[in-house]
Amino acid sequence: MITLVGIGLIGFGLLLVQKYVYEKIWQKHLHVTVRFGTGHIFEGGQGELKEVVENKKRLPLSMLKVKFKTDRHLLFDQEKGSRTTDQFYRNDIFRIGGGERVTRTLKFQGGRRGYYTIDEVSLVASDLFLLSQLVADVEVKTELYVYPRPFDSARLRKSLVQINGEILSRRHLLEDPFEYRGIREYQPYDDMRSINWKATARTGDLKVNQKNYTALKSVRVFFQIQDDNILKKDSAVEMSLRIVAALCLFFLRQGIQVSCHGNGVDIVTGHPVSVRAKAGAGQMDTIYRALARVDVERPAADFREHFEEILFRNGKGSFTFFVAPNQYDDFTELLNRYREEGNSFVWYYPVCGRTEPELPPELAKAVEVIHFEE
Numbered sequence: 001m002i003t004l005v006g007i008g009l010i011g012f013g014l015l016l017v018q019k020y021v022y023e024k025i026w027q028k029h030l031h032v033t034v035r036f037g038t039g040h041i042f043e044g045g046q047g048e049l050k051e052v053v054e055n056k057k058r059l060p061l062s063m064l065k066v067k068f069k070t071d072r073h074l075l076f077d078q079e080k081g082s083r084t085t086d087q088f089y090r091n092d093i094f095r096i097g098g099g100e101r102v103t104r105t106l107k108f109q110g111g112r113r114g115y116y117t118i119d120e121v122s123l124v125a126s127d128l129f130l131l132s133q134l135v136a137d138v139e140v141k142t143e144l145y146v147y148p149r150p151f152d153s154a155r156l157r158k159s160l161v162q163i164n165g166e167i168l169s170r171r172h173l174l175e176d177p178f179e180y181r182g183i184r185e186y187q188p189y190d191d192m193r194s195i196n197w198k199a200t201a202r203t204g205d206l207k208v209n210q211k212n213y214t215a216l217k218s219v220r221v222f223f224q225i226q227d228d229n230i231l232k233k234d235s236a237v238e239m240s241l242r243i244v245a246a247l248c249l250f251f252l253r254q255g256i257q258v259s260c261h262g263n264g265v266d267i268v269t270g271h272p273v274s275v276r277a278k279a280g281a282g283q284m285d286t287i288y289r290a291l292a293r294v295d296v297e298r299p300a301a302d303f304r305e306h307f308e309e310i311l312f313r314n315g316k317g318s319f320t321f322f323v324a325p326n327q328y329d330d331f332t333e334l335l336n337r338y339r340e341e342g343n344s345f346v347w348y349y350p351v352c353g354r355t356e357p358e359l360p361p362e363l364a365k366a367v368e369v370i371h372f373e374e
Helices: 002-025 154-170 197-203 234-252 281-292 303-313 329-340
Strands: 030-036 040-042 046-055 061-071 074-076 082-084 087-096 100-110 114-126 133-147 175-185 207-213 218-223 257-265 272-278 318-323 345-352 367-372
Touching: 030 061, 030 114, 030 133, 040 281, 046 061, 046 087, 074 087, 087 100, 133 281, 154 234, 154 345, 154 367, 197 207, 218 234, 218 272, 218 303, 234 257, 234 281, 234 318, 234 345, 234 367, 257 281, 257 303, 272 281, 272 303, 303 329, 329 345
Parallel strands: 040 133, 218 257, 218 318, 318 345, 345 367
Antiparallel strands: 030 046, 046 100, 061 087, 061 114, 074 100, 082 087, 114 133, 175 207, 257 272
8 A cells, every 4th residue: 555655656756847847948959930931922822831840859749839820811721720810820739759850831822912921939838748838939030922913914015015116216215226235035025026036946935136225214113002992992902013013024124224113101111112223133023022012001101292202303214104093183183294294104094894984184195094803
């Protein structure tokens, strides 16, 4: 009898000891990271989120819960341990031995343009006999840009080719036939006469000669996404940002400097978008990131207050585009004054459905209505 009591006391003591040991050192040499597999994807594109748990000590963890949350617009598969409300919540359970490393990969789809982060992971562990609950929060930093997918339609392509061939030519935007800049891949808007047949035969893909431009210094793209309607035009605002991306991409591919300005508020800086004129592939990445970070939940900034000076001061040698899904009076008045001063521009006006908007008569010739379906 005494022996049994002694064994019981020893067992109880061991339980308390292991409980104490786990409470003191369960987090020691335990590394948990959650990170996106890439820095950016496009709307509708596939992404990965990796959970990595590494236990570098000898003490095993029989139960470790890893909890985190992120935005619901990242569309994860609804598996066991996850739920979606206003956020996506994930709760994974690991059993990890001493000196072991476990990696899990979660697939998701970029359901909506945006800037997404995971800043914290909650850990819940226990001792070997599940006598205690051990809790800790771990700071992590991983971010993902979901870029707007550049809008593409026959109407937009035709419009851009016409602008490039007519309006810009009247402003002396002519390729210099004596200044050769290189070879690039053929794009739908290229003139067939610019095809380099030798390079095409050598590579098997259509290639065109790329020449420098003699007069136009840059293209400016302004967007105005103010939306004070009771029924918000969310789809038209998102379409506006896709059109902006398409315009910037079109002209950057031709080697032209492009700047991008708009009254959408940056979710990180709290300021309206303003990307200075520059050429090259890196400029497109800068513009994509700026557009991804536009926070449509915040009221748009005052367009005239932020961009009137830029519009009238820096227009020489540039061609200007506007993208706006609404026609508020202060905006149309600004455009009309810009027109009256002899400046050429095109206003892309995205409209959901087939209804034709009633346009200000003095601006109608400068407006390209882009119809789209949700």
